[in-house]
Amino acid sequence: MMKKILVVAMLALLVVAGWLALAPGGEKQPVRQDAKAGPDKVSVRMKWFFAGTMTGWFAGKDEGIFAKNGMDIAIIPGGPDNSSIKLVAAGTDDFGVAGADEVLLARAKGIPVVAVAVLFKESPICFISKKARGINGPQDWSGKTIEVDYGSNAEIQYRALVVKYKPVNIKEVPYAFSLVPFIGDKVDVSVAYRMDQAVTLARQGIELSITSARDHGINPYGDVIITTEKTLRERPDLVKRFVKAAVAGFQWAIDHPQEAVASLVRNAPELKADNEAIVWRETIPFLVAEGGAEAIGEMKDDRWKDTMDQLLEFKALAAPVDLTAAYRNVPDEH
Numbered sequence: 001m002m003k004k005i006l007v008v009a010m011l012a013l014l015v016v017a018g019w020l021a022l023a024p025g026g027e028k029q030p031v032r033q034d035a036k037a038g039p040d041k042v043s044v045r046m047k048w049f050f051a052g053t054m055t056g057w058f059a060g061k062d063e064g065i066f067a068k069n070g071m072d073i074a075i076i077p078g079g080p081d082n083s084s085i086k087l088v089a090a091g092t093d094d095f096g097v098a099g100a101d102e103v104l105l106a107r108a109k110g111i112p113v114v115a116v117a118v119l120f121k122e123s124p125i126c127f128i129s130k131k132a133r134g135i136n137g138p139q140d141w142s143g144k145t146i147e148v149d150y151g152s153n154a155e156i157q158y159r160a161l162v163v164k165y166k167p168v169n170i171k172e173v174p175y176a177f178s179l180v181p182f183i184g185d186k187v188d189v190s191v192a193y194r195m196d197q198a199v200t201l202a203r204q205g206i207e208l209s210i211t212s213a214r215d216h217g218i219n220p221y222g223d224v225i226i227t228t229e230k231t232l233r234e235r236p237d238l239v240k241r242f243v244k245a246a247v248a249g250f251q252w253a254i255d256h257p258q259e260a261v262a263s264l265v266r267n268a269p270e271l272k273a274d275n276e277a278i279v280w281r282e283t284i285p286f287l288v289a290e291g292g293a294e295a296i297g298e299m300k301d302d303r304w305k306d307t308m309d310q311l312l313e314f315k316a317l318a319a320p321v322d323l324t325a326a327y328r329n330v331p332d333e334h
Helices: 002-020 054-064 084-089 098-108 154-163 197-203 227-235 235-254 258-267 273-288 301-313
Strands: 040-045 071-076 095-099 113-118 123-129 144-148 171-174 190-193 210-211 223-228
Touching: 040 084, 040 113, 040 235, 054 235, 054 258, 054 273, 071 197, 071 235, 084 095, 084 098, 084 113, 084 210, 084 223, 095 098, 095 113, 095 154, 098 113, 098 154, 098 223, 113 227, 113 235, 123 154, 144 154, 144 190, 144 210, 154 235, 154 301, 190 197, 197 210, 197 273, 227 235, 235 258, 235 273, 258 273
Parallel strands: 040 071, 040 095, 144 171
Antiparallel strands: 095 223, 113 223, 123 190, 123 210
């Protein structure tokens, strides 16, 4: 008897629940679960190992900017074995950081990544040699041993300079992801970020000759924020909130450099605050080019077209790609 009563009661509860789910007029109302679900867990894959150039990400996390925009963010290092484009395309990470030229090359291969904001509006990649060697640029590369970061946008810019200046008898060696070969004179020319490795070497008292593709008229956008076509299509609100928070984090870090670098080092204790403070200071001009801090994130059509034209000219791209699908300025309300 008791069992029968319980069954009847459960049926009654189901009927009531069904009536509550219906609005007047018989239309079912969407169940609101967002308030109970908590923040969206998102991951962003950096382009490289943690460094002062990434200060804005950690400031955004520690200052609660991502949390305020409904996200619990995981900032994950990149590196030679952790390609942001591959990991974002595979769905391992929701967002990533990559070079604009890398995005175009990926799309030419059918990889559906999309740039949704730009961070470095000028390319920070440079090629370094010790000043005593008298190597002042690609015109002096003939017969030299050069470290090449194969598969990266640094290689793309290196190849463009080789095509333009036609040095001969270059001995290429793979980039060691370390400054040791360069410091030990195992190579004549290496690749670096102008505001990162070049700063670290200068602080060690090593006099450098520095040249970049930008010095020779080749200046694609540097780091851009990427996601997939699927994420942009299915979760546009998440993409919008993510871009808004990322931009705000970098803006806050520009205004509060000491506190921002402290956040970076707290999350990456292998780094030294004094060195990364200089790296961050030298990073800021790349962020605020073309419009200042208020325009961080905003991409321009002509810069993307210039990047594609240069890739076509230097034969990195065999044919044009659809730029309208390669990037999208996501409204960020900043």
